[in-house]
Each structure stands twice: as structure tokens, then as C-alpha cells.
Amino acid sequence: MNKKHSRPAKTKHKTVKAKPVLSALPKPKKIRTSLSKSKLASFKTILIGLKSRLTGNLSQMENESLSQSRREASGDLSDLPLHMADAGTDTFEQDFTLGLMENEGEEIHEIDAALDRIEEQTFGVCERCSKPISEKRLKAIPFSRLCIDCKEKEEVNE
Secondary structure, three states: OOOOOOOOOOOOOOOOOOOOOOOOOOOOOOOOOOOOHHHHHHHHHHHHHHHHHHHHHHHHHHHHHHOOOHHHHHOOOOOOOOOHHHHHHHHHHHHHHHHHHHHHHHHHHHHHHHHHHHHHOOOOEOOOOOOEOOHHHHHHOOOOOOOHHHHHHHHHHO
């Protein structure tokens, strides 16, 4: 008996050539600030002072609000049960304090970024349009990343 052995069909293997890796896109050129060294030093002092104050606020809020209940804070050491309304007030105050702490934490992050921009000599330059941010705006919000026009456009789009 002749058994025919079937052979697999011949297939042509195509070699896949690796595509050349595109070089990374060049980073946009950072525009250097037009502010003088003395003005940059002044803004740096303002930012460090603001950061110090906010850090102190965070520590104080954490110590006062989150570590003690209303009963402990008021000195009430009685064994009377806590009224539900008081418990609700405690919870509301803790949630409110946590929200404040989160906002201040975000501001500290923005201040750190502004201090980095001072070191990089890019402080006071809008990150969107690369135009100078007005000194009036920087005095009001020293960690501003955007000029007024770009910030307004951002707020409209949100």
C-alpha cells in the first residue's frame, strides 16, 4: 500500500524590515525671560515666602482639624454620646479642610514649578503663546504659567 505523505504547501516567508525610527520631535525652543535678574530675584523671594506660608497653613490645618474631633478640641471629655448633628458637622469640617489642603497643595506644586522656571530663565513667559506675562499679572499671581489672553481662552474652553 502506497501511502502518500502530504507535505505542507511551500510558503514564501517575507522578511519584514523594521521601519526606521523617526527621530524624536525637537522640543520647542524655550523663550528666555525678559525680566532682569533683580526682578527674578524679587519674584523668587515672593514665591519662597508664599510657599513657606502655605506649607505652614497645611501643617496647622492638619494638626488642628484632622487630628482632633470637635469633642476633643472643645475639651468635652464626658461620656455622653455625640449627637448626630455634631458628627455631621465634624465630617463636614474635615471634608472642607481636606479640600483646602488639596488646593494649597496644588498651589505649592505650581510655586515649585515657577521656581524651576526662574532657574531655567523662562519665568514670566506664557507657556502657550511664548509672549511675556505682564508684571502686573505676575505680582497678582506670581506662579502664573499663562498670559491673561491665553488664560481667558483656556477658561472659555473649559
